[in-house]
Amino acid sequence: MNFDLSNPTNGLSKLNTKIWDSHVHIWSADAFEPLLKVGREYGVHHFMGIAAPDVKKSLEEAGHEDLITFAYYLPIDAFASHEPERILNAIEEAHSEEYSMVKLWFGPRFLDFFEADKSFSLTLPIFDPVFASIEDYKIPMDIHVADPDIWYSTKYQDVGRYRTKEQALDEFRTILRKYNSLKIISVHFHSLPENLQQASQDLNDFPNLYIDTASTKWMIRELGRNTKQTRAFFDKHYKRILFATDLSVGWEDRDKEYLATRYWSQRIFWESNLQDVELPFPDEDNQNPPTYINGLNLPKEILEHFYWKNAEKFFNSNNYR
Numbered sequence: 001m002n003f004d005l006s007n008p009t010n011g012l013s014k015l016n017t018k019i020w021d022s023h024v025h026i027w028s029a030d031a032f033e034p035l036l037k038v039g040r041e042y043g044v045h046h047f048m049g050i051a052a053p054d055v056k057k058s059l060e061e062a063g064h065e066d067l068i069t070f071a072y073y074l075p076i077d078a079f080a081s082h083e084p085e086r087i088l089n090a091i092e093e094a095h096s097e098e099y100s101m102v103k104l105w106f107g108p109r110f111l112d113f114f115e116a117d118k119s120f121s122l123t124l125p126i127f128d129p130v131f132a133s134i135e136d137y138k139i140p141m142d143i144h145v146a147d148p149d150i151w152y153s154t155k156y157q158d159v160g161r162y163r164t165k166e167q168a169l170d171e172f173r174t175i176l177r178k179y180n181s182l183k184i185i186s187v188h189f190h191s192l193p194e195n196l197q198q199a200s201q202d203l204n205d206f207p208n209l210y211i212d213t214a215s216t217k218w219m220i221r222e223l224g225r226n227t228k229q230t231r232a233f234f235d236k237h238y239k240r241i242l243f244a245t246d247l248s249v250g251w252e253d254r255d256k257e258y259l260a261t262r263y264w265s266q267r268i269f270w271e272s273n274l275q276d277v278e279l280p281f282p283d284e285d286n287q288n289p290p291t292y293i294n295g296l297n298l299p300k301e302i303l304e305h306f307y308w309k310n311a312e313k314f315f316n317s318n319n320y321r
């Protein structure tokens with residue numbers, strides 16, 4: 001089985017549910033059209049889109065408001081430079097502009113992007129008002145806590161600067177405990193597709209915690225290593241897992257193939273029982289390339305929740321906009 005751009009649903013069966021992609025980045029309104037078009041070919045009917053206020057406005061004016069639930073990207077540079085006031089102002093704006101979610105990104109390299117000269121932890125007291133404000137406004141939070149295991153043994157060896165992965169996750173658990181009415185999606189399978197036992201423990205410990213499947217290659221590489229274990233995880237937690245890609249449009253030039261290969265690969269992975277299907281794009285984090293897709297063959301009931309119902313419930317529940 002191969003990806004085939006001229007036959008985008010090659011190898012896929014008819015799907016009985018719509019798909020809600022719970023994590024995409026929309027950097028310009030124009031760039032949404034191609035994403036929508038390709039998404040539709042794969043059954044995607046709604047997006048949680050991370051977009052700036054002007055982009056959100058343009059998309060709403062273009063009549064797309066029913067297709068997108070919007071998230072506001074909080075200024076991560078202000079976390080790096082310890083300026084909570086700026087983050088609080090952004091939360092005010094997210095609230096007044098009627099955003100449905102705020103997005104926080106703490107891939108350890110954010111410290112380098114913004115040339116941080118102070119040490120960082122999610123639990124620094126100066127950030128307390130930030131989490132308190134998000135909780136007060138009852139805005140759900142989308143958070144990237146940590147990166148693939150492999151990056152900690154390659155890029156992030158300076159533990160003093162980047163913290164260990166376990167440290168970052170522990171800080172996050174402290175936040176979950178302290179702001180226990182916060183409703184949260186921890187992206188990239190809670191940063192733990194490599195350790196499902198721990199991910200399971202955290203889902204058990206924190207009832208407001210949800211996880212997404214963003215980052216196609218990371219998910220397929222790690223969750224495909226032991227399909228039996230991954231299936232068991234889904235059997236147990238499928239109402240807390242949201243389908244997502246992390247596709248990013250309008251930042252750099254992305255063609256149709258970029259969009260289609262991600263949707264195709266994920267659908268083959270979740271739905272089919274095909275094994276050893278070569279991932280149709282490079283995975284530079286695999287030390288033994290290529291990365292293969294080992295289909296999980298998830299049952300219909302699980303797919304219905306994971307693809308649509310969980311997101312619909314998460315974003316449309318009464319307590320939240």
Ligand SMILES: [Zn+2]
Nearest residue numbers: 023025214246
């Ligand atoms: Zn993202």
